[in-house]
Each structure stands twice: as structure tokens, then as C-alpha cells.
Amino acid sequence: MTDIIAKDEDALISNLEQLDTRLRWLSSWMIHNANHIRPKRDGLKVGGHQASCASMTAIMSALYFHALRPQDKVAVKPHAGPILHAIHYLLGNQLLDRMQRFRGLGGVQSYPSRTKDAIPVDFSTGSVGLGVAVTAFTSLVQDYLIAHDAIREEDAGRMIALMGDAELDEGNIYECLIEGYKHDLRNCWWIVDYNRQSLDSTTADRMFRRFDDIFETCGWRVVTLKYGKRQREAFARPGGKTLEEWIDNCPNAEFAALTYQGGAAWRDRLMADIGRKPNVKKLLDSFDDAALAALMTNLGGHCMESLIEAFDSANDDRPTLFIAYTVKGFGLPLAGHKDNHSGMMNLAQMETFRTGLGISEGQEWEPWGGLGDNSAAQLQAFVDASPLSRKAAEPVAPAVPVPARLPTPEGAEQSTQAAFGRILLDLAKSGEPLADRIVTTAPDVTQTTNLGAFVNQRGLFRRRELADVFQKARIPSAQKWSQHAAGQHIELGIAENNFFIMLASLGLAAPHFGTRLLPVGTVYDPFISRGLDALNYGCYQDSRFLLVGTPSGLTLAAEGGAHQSINTPLIGMGQPNLSYFEPAYADELTLIMRWAFDYMQQPDGSSVYLRLSTRSIPQVARDGDDGWEADALKGGYWLRRPAVEAEAAIVFTGVVAPEALAAWEILAEDIPGLGLLNITSPDLLHRGWSARRAARWTGEGHAPCHAEELLSVLAPGAGLITVLDGSPGALSWLGGVLGMRVSPLGTDRFGQTGDLPDLYRTYRLDADAIVDAAAELFLRN
Secondary structure: OHHHHHHHHHHHHHHHHHHHHHHHHHHHHHHHHHHHHOOOOOOOOOOOOHHHHHOOHHHHHHHHHHHOOOOOEEEOOHHHHHHHHHHHHHHOOOOHHHHHOOOOOOOOOOOOOOOOOOOOOOOOOOOOOHHHHHHHHHHHHHHHHHHOOOOOHHHOOOEEEEEEHHHHHOHHHHHHHHHHHHOOOOOEEEEEEEOOEOOOOEOOHHHOOHHHHHHHHOOOEEEEEOEOHHHHHHHOOOOHHHHHHHHHHOOHHHHHHHHHHOHHHHHHHHHHHHOOOOOHHHHHHOOOHHHHHHHHOOEHHHOHHHHHHHHHHOOOOOOEEEEEEOOOOOOOOOOOOOOOOOOOOOHHHHHHHHHHOOOOOOOOOOOOOOOOHHHHHHHHHHHHOOHHHHOOOOOOOOOOOOOOOOOOOOOOEEOHHHHHHHHHHHHHHHOOHHHHHEEEEEEOOOHHHOOHHHHHHHOEEOOOOEOOHHHHOOOOOOOOOOEEOOOOEEEEOOOHHHHHHHHHHHHOHHHHHOOOOEEEEEEOHHHHHHHHHHHHHHHHOOOOOEEEEOOOOOOOHHHOHHHOOOOHHHHHHHOOOEEEEOOOOHHHHHHHHHHHHHHOOOOOOOEEEEEOOOOOEEOOOOOOOOOHHHHHHHOEEEEEOOOOOEEEEEEEEHHHHHHHHHHHHHHOOOOOOOEEEEEOOHHHHHHHHHHHHHHHHHOOOOOOOHHHHHHOOEEEEEEEEEEEOOOOHHHHOOHHHHOOEEEEEOOOOOOOOOOHHHHHHHOOOOHHHHHHHHHHHHHHO
16 A cells, blocks of 8 residues: 555656646746747847746646645736746646737736636736735635635635745735734735745845744744755765755855856865865765756755645645745756846757757647657646646626615715715615625724724624623723624724735635625725725726725815825826716715616626715705716716806816805806816716727727717817816816816815815815916916
8 A cells, every 4th residue: 555655646746747847848938939939020028037937837836736726726926927827728728829929919918817818817916915915815805705604614715825035025915914913814825936036136145034933923834845855865864964054054146156057066166165074075976967956956846745745734724834945947047047037048048948858849839749648648637637627717706786776865064975984884774685795994994984883783804703892891982893703894904005905805706706795995095095006906807896085185184285185086097997986975975886886796897986075065956856867977967057158167076066166156147157067087087088089090989978978068169167176187188078278276286284264275276266267267368
């Protein structure tokens, strides 16, 4: 029996080692073809990372064809993307044509992309560090779904990140690490390709063991794979302990340089440093130069036995960091060179590599080129029998029904932020299926963004119930936040990067786990910029969530310039896969939120961003006419309809509605037929206008966009006075729709403390400023 087990293990290792070589070849050839063979019409370097791929092929072979289970999900380090495509090429999921068009239009993307690559991609990567942190938050989402009976505990998968060691410099990783510890993170592996080389330098030697300390402090198991089997065998021989100590003390930069120089350089250096010590010369003499070079680079991250043993040993749910020592460019002539990050093999080096593998010219793309028929058949059977080959396609989650209408909060004066909290509370009490799928989160601003009432009703999510000490002691508090497995609010610390990655993970629950969640996240509007990279990352993956930025703008008067957002309207307009609205009134907000919960679920939908305010303003009477609603959902409607061929209109967005109304009442007598246009979404209006212009050149039709329809009632060349509590550029473009004159008002400089009248006057957002802008517009004419 022991012999059978040993034989099976030998066969496993042999198969994985051959796959290691195969993936190194295919990834290298894909990059080589794009840079040296495929015609370059623009003359620019295509790029790619042959060395970064080569250091990961053994790790990915052992992971994908041995350790990975169908329910596991992997974020692949950006520069190892070609290996992922080579894996799916061997599995039959990737087309040759796309491989040949690596980094070309319609071909394999530079970095793994959920939305742009044709193969299954669990997580997009590219902005380093974010693809690591997302696995931790996705594991928390999985725990949420387990606690809410959407996933069986025994079906839980591991969320795995393959990361370069340079990513350990990214601060968001440590923010994530702390948040994971607070939430009792589990079922998460991070595997570090510890080649100790980045784009510009080698890793500082003093970092040895520091990563272990940091992760162990946060409850992680740390598994270090430093030495391969051949090295460990050599260390056990006479003189081997001295060799091991020399390797341990060799600076990273010198190890890399010796690796590049090869066996003779290794021998000269080792003899100079430790050759006189007992048994060392005899040990070194037992290897020729090629074998010595192979021994010295037989690190744990390239040793299949070490990798299998490490992965098999971590068979519980404890978060685990694997530090796999590797050589950047392993197996390539670039190995160890400090410039190999962006470097690539030249034609002669690639020819040597090809012939060394026995691959005939013209057979470079053959999955098993260079192997005999028996070996090829054996490897194909091994690949076909791997758990990865049985992984099902991502599920299509059923839609969550959304009520035809949501109740509008009552009140003659309201702020949009307060109305938002009330709408969520009414939903929480409603018993609607929608309410059960809402998950709220905030970076320690739950109370001050009006999520508190929802949390009172639905509770905080914790896998293990925590008692409310104040409640047990009968101390009065507005917060009655019970913490239990059925809770629907995930509280986060003050780290906006974590907040946005949490939203991204929640918003991918449908494709990842087959259960649709409707995440609602609140953050102070100016601090959206703190997590902008992570917001972009979530949108790039087509994650679906409702982002609420509140309070916003100069209107947050007493808080001063650091808390007063300026350019977030432009962020909302410029961010792909994010639809931005800025309602002025509670009924607008109710309408838009209902639309958002539906739109987030549509195949052609996206995430939605609401920019809200704490300023309470008088609500408008609608007189039972709901004709404005359809226009509001397109981006704007006439609050005061202009006369046909009117010479001017005031155009406003959001919380400055009272000032716009007051100015309209002042100017209406002097400017006959003056209109008052309420822009609920500068984003949708601008997007429609851009699509309209693009259609002229694509032949897709010439229907007027909504901005044209709204403005066409005015006279040609009419004047527009635009105003919002944000960058004036968010509305001033409207003049270009039909060639109208614009006098834009808004904030384009940092604010300061003060009350609203003072700040609105100083920054020209009050009614007088609007009247002055109208005068300037017409006087200039």
C-alpha cells in the first residue's frame, strides 16, 4: 500500500512539474508573440511580464491542478495574467485567437478582467493590492450568506489571492488585515510570490520575518516555503548546515545577481565565503556548475513537493499566508537580473528556450508541443480530471422584486439625507423581499449618515452574537444595535478603501454565490476621494451597489474646507459603471432609490451614486401631477416650464433649490417666460448627449437626447445660469448642447467654516449671485 501511495505521489509531482514547464512556455510565448512576431502598426512596445510569470508557474500549477476546489475563488496577481489564460487554454476554455491577440483589441487583457476576458475570472486585478484585499471581504460576504442560509457551511470555498511581494507595500492590505481580524476572517489564503524583486529594486533584507510577525499578530497562520526538497537534502549532508546558513544570510540583491550569473559564479562566491569550512568544498564538488545553479535556486516556491505539502497542510478555515520564496524569471535567461520586470527574451534567447523544450518550429501554440503522444495524452487526462475542470459557470441569480413605488417621507421641510434614512427604515419595516436583501455598510459613519434607524430595525451582522452592554444596563441610547448572525449592517472602521472593497464584494454576491444582495453604503461625500481607486476597482468589475455620499458640498458649513466636497459631481459623471444622481427633494429621492434598486439588477445596469445633503429645505407641491417623474429619471425636468422661445433659464442641481427658486421669482418679471430647470442627474444628461454625438458617426440613429429635448423649448442662443453646490463644470457643459450662452456658478476652491448665508454669499451660491449672473449674461450680450 505504501508503494502505491508513493507511486501515485510521484505521478502527481511529475504531472505538475510538466505543467509548470508548459505554463512557463505558453505564458512566455504569448508575450513574445505580441512583442516580436505580431505586426506593430503603432511601433510601440506591447509589453508583458515574462519574468513575473516564470516565478509563479509552479505555484499556479500546484494550486490550480491540485489544491483548488470548484467552490474556491482566486484573484491572480496582475502580472501573472498570461499564466491564467494558459491554464484555461489547456482546459479548453481559451481560444488560440485570443491568446495570439494578447493585449490587442478583442484579445487576452493585460491583467485578468471579469468583464473583458472571455475565460472565467473570479476577480479583476490590476491596481496592485486591491485584488488581494477583495478576497478577504468576499470571504466575509460568504460568511454573511452562510449566516443568512443562502450557502451551506460545508459548501464554503476559500478566497485565494496570488500576490507579488511588492504588493505587501500597499497600505490597503494592512487596513484590510485589521478589518479582517475584527470580523473573525476565515477561509482566506494569500500566497506571496516572494521573489524579492519589484519594478525598481529588490526587497529590503530587514523585512525578513516582519511579515510573519504582522500576520501572526492578526490571527493568521504563516507558512514559509523557503527551501526546496533538493536544498533540504543537501543541507542534511556534511557541510550542508554551513551552506544553509550562508543562504540565510545572503542579501537579496546579491542572491539575485548570482542567480543571473549562473553556476560558475555561485561556485566562486561560495568557495570564497565558506569554502574553507569543513566538508563544504566536497559538497560543492559533488555538483557540476549547472547542477549547482539548479540547487541554489531550488527554492520552496519552485518545488512541487513543498507546495503540495504546504497546501495540503492548511485544510481548515484559518486564514493562511503562504510566503513562497521564488526566483523572478525562474527557468529563463532573465532569472535574477534586476531589470527583468519589464524585460523580455530576445529572439535568440527564445529560440534556445524553444529548442530546449523540444518544440518544433510552427508548433509553439500546441498545448502539448514537444511531448510524445503518450505524455501528451497522460497530461491531458490529468488536466481533464482536475477539480478545476468540473467548476460550473457562474450562477445567474434571480432578480429581487422591487415594489412599484416606495412611500415618500412626509414633511414640509426635509433634507435628502434624513429622507434617505426614513425610506430605508420604512423598507426595513415593510416585510418586502427587497428589505431582506439590503445590506448596509459605512466606514464608522452609520449614525451621522442616517443609517441608524435601519440598523435599529435590522441589526448588525456578527457571526457570533454580541450583547449590547448599554441596553443590558438599561442605559438610554438611540442606538439599539443588536449584533447577531441575522443582522444586515456590516460596520467598518474609518478606512474608505475597506469600505469600497466591501461594497464591491457585496455587489458581486450574485455572480459569485448565486444570491443577489443589494448593498447600500454611506460615506461622507468629500471622503469618496480617499477610496477612489477602490471605487473604480468595484465599478471595473461591474459590481452593483448603491453609494450614498452625504453630507456634501459647501452646505456642510461649520465643518470647514476639509469636509466640504467640491469635485464629487465630476467624479460621479466621469466614473464608468456608476450612475450619479443629486436630488433636491424627498419625492425625487424616493423615486430615484426605487429606480436604483431595480437598475442595479439589470443586465445593462450599474452601480448608483446619490449625492445628498443635511440641509433641510421646503418641499415643492406637485398638485397630483406625476408627469415630472419620467424626466427626473432621465436626468432633469422643468420645475418652472419656460415659455416657448424663452430667452433664458436657471438650471440648478440639488440643495441650492431654494436659492434657484428665489432667484427665479425675482427675475421672472424682467425675463419673460424664464424657465427653472432641475437637473437630477448631470451624469445621465451628459451621457445621453455624448451618446447622441457618437451616434452621428456610428450610424446608430439620430434621436434627440434628453438634454436636447429639455433645452429645445428655449430660443436659439438663449442664456443659461447654472448653479450647484459643487464644481461648476458639472453643469456648464449644457451650453454646448444647442450652442447656448452659459453663466456658471458653483464651488471650485476650498471652503471654510461659517454659516450658510455667509458661505453662500462668499462663494456665490445665493439668490443674489444667481441674479447677478443673469445680469452679466445679458449685459455681455
